[in-house]
Amino acid sequence: MYFTEEHDAFRQSFQDFLQKEVVPNINEWEEKGFVDKNIYKKFGEMGYFGLNYPEDQGGLNLDLFYMVVFLEELQKVNSGGFAAAMWAHTYLAMTHLNAEGSDFIKEKYLTPSIEGDMVGCLCVTEPFGGSDVAGMRTTAVKKGDKYIINGSKTFITNGVYSDYLVVAAKTQPELGNKGMSIFVVDRESVGLSSTALVKLGWKASDTAEIAFDNVEVPAENLLGEEGKGFGYIMQHFASERVIMGVNAHARAEFALEYAIQYMSERTAFGKTIDSFQALRHKVAEMASEIEMCKEFNYSIINRLDKGRYVVKEASMSKLMSTKIADGVIYECLQLLGGYGYMEDYPMARLLRDSRLGPIGGGTSEILREIIAKMIIDKKEYKPSTK
Template sequence: MSSMYFNEEHQLFRDSLRNFLKKEVVPHIDEWEKKGKIDFKTIWKKIGDMGFFGIHYPEAYGGSDLDIFYTVILQEELQRINSGGFAAAVWAHVYLAMTHLNAEGSEAIKQKYLVPSISGDKLGCLCITEPSGGSDVAGMRTTAVKDGDSYIINGSKTFITNGFYSDYLVLAAKTNPDIGNKGISIFVVDRDASGISATKLNKLGWRASDTAEIAFDKVKVPASNLLGEENKGFSYIMQHFSLERLVMGINAHARAEFALEYTLNYMSERTAFGKELNKFQALRHRYVDMYADMEICKAYNYSIAARLDKGEYVVKEASISKLKSTKMADDVIYECLQFLGGYGYMEDYPLARMLRDSRLGPIGGGTSEILKEILSKMVIDKKEYKLKV
């Protein structure tokens, strides 16, 4: 841990969080992974009571309003329990759904949805991606048509983390389809609203989390559930991409670090041809290469987190974080599994699950291909994206 970014209070928080996860979460992970369902009724409230959901949010709503490196610690420690699904359920709730409630929600919305989200009494999800096009946010087809003091929503969303069991949905829809991305609005919708149906998706990894496809058939939503201004949704989504992408970059360096720690311990205990694996030069040098790549990504991610915490608009840097860190994590975990030989391929060892879970990194939250095109526009074409306030 670098003293440049972390102090004694950060360390105390890390210790408290690590102990909590070890006691309250780790014993249930294998069961949740097999069932494909987290026991939200028990664990969510416990997390809320510990204040872990509110570290990033204002004290007025039950949060702690702490600096971003508490968020970094939360993400890093969640990766150490080796369940990408559980980690995703937490950060999708805290840094996707709740981000919009806090930034664009009215006072009434914050009291109804943000407060219980921080306390662990409600679970949220963010619904943007659609079956017709994952990364093409501007091309979404879900519509919200004004009808008196309500909106009528029709359409579908897919690949939604927490989409099956959430209590509410933060939803993007076209309120003016004729003007493209300038006609998108954001709403908060209660799960029990008539016309909502969800189907769980069967995934390669992230087995513990519920990922869903959700259909909206004439769903009536009060106009007061509009987040921010009508037709400003696309700019709201863009504003929050920096945090989302950086979180995924941090997740990536943290799971790579955990994989390396586990693998080094295995190498020190496993022998071949009369000596420990960590004594073979070829393996030692490959390990050091991977360790160096992880350290470079971690240091970069910390530096971008510090800039984001100061209020800088770091969409380019956060995009680089996600692009490079997720690729690094995939490469490192693939090699670490190889170091374990046949045992790496066994489900009784952590690398098999970690390999599956890590593979979503370059896909979710904007594919690597899309990020490269965005970065091409910024780096080569000199296009500037400005934070709108």
């Protein structure tokens, strides 16, 4: 219904690429806490960063179900950190460059990002405000042909080793969310510093707290129009949420497939444990939950691909898919018994990595309130215009 033969062929080729270039290095990257830069170049050479970007920037301009394949297969390498490093670059930082960037910005940052020569990160969350984007304190004051940025960001994926940062800041703090703008900031800018954070999971991604101390940014590095940053961020939150929903159903499916294979080989009381009714019914329930998430997420992607505004559905996707994924992976670990608790098996890492789902990109608590406003208070969120 959603995937063509071309999608299936891409899935197979991407699987082969990941098995050859990524999987053998995952444990090393998990231990080091960051991904080697050369893998970005390999992704770029294969066109994986340009799947949904314009051809005149070096992209392939394909439909969003290629993105779905990209996201789903990344989850199967069993490193939420590696997957996050890839999709945060491609679908967080680069999304803003493409949607709001000038021709100058696209030539300087977007094309090299598609080619894998530059890596980006998106800086919105702050130490004193996560989901409260409007309450951010980072400022950007215009002085002549430059903006001076002061403030801090935290929990930034690719925040240590990226080449540029897409940064949200208040250009007119007195106007609240209407005084927010977005900039591209070069990594080597004077006054910019980053500190690596130690996390429970997502070990392979470099996550940072970033400080801006009188960082000078050329006025030409403004994305879109001054004062419209909040709208831009909200516009892209919908795609980020459904991306996290797709990630969730994919890792849950990966966990269940592994558990089923394990059950077919593990014996107890003279028979394989996949013959015990209590465990079979648990598997049936989990498979049903995953399938519902997949179908819902695919329908959202289909609408998003047609240009529809899906903030309500995307919020529901992230809320429920991440919750279900956590539950499925918890139960799959249980199905492995003591081996589920061992680091030599995939479930321990899956459990840690999955736990970020209900936190990152808008906590479940915040999403429930956003959804409640739309359902109960009849609040309407409308797309922003550049």
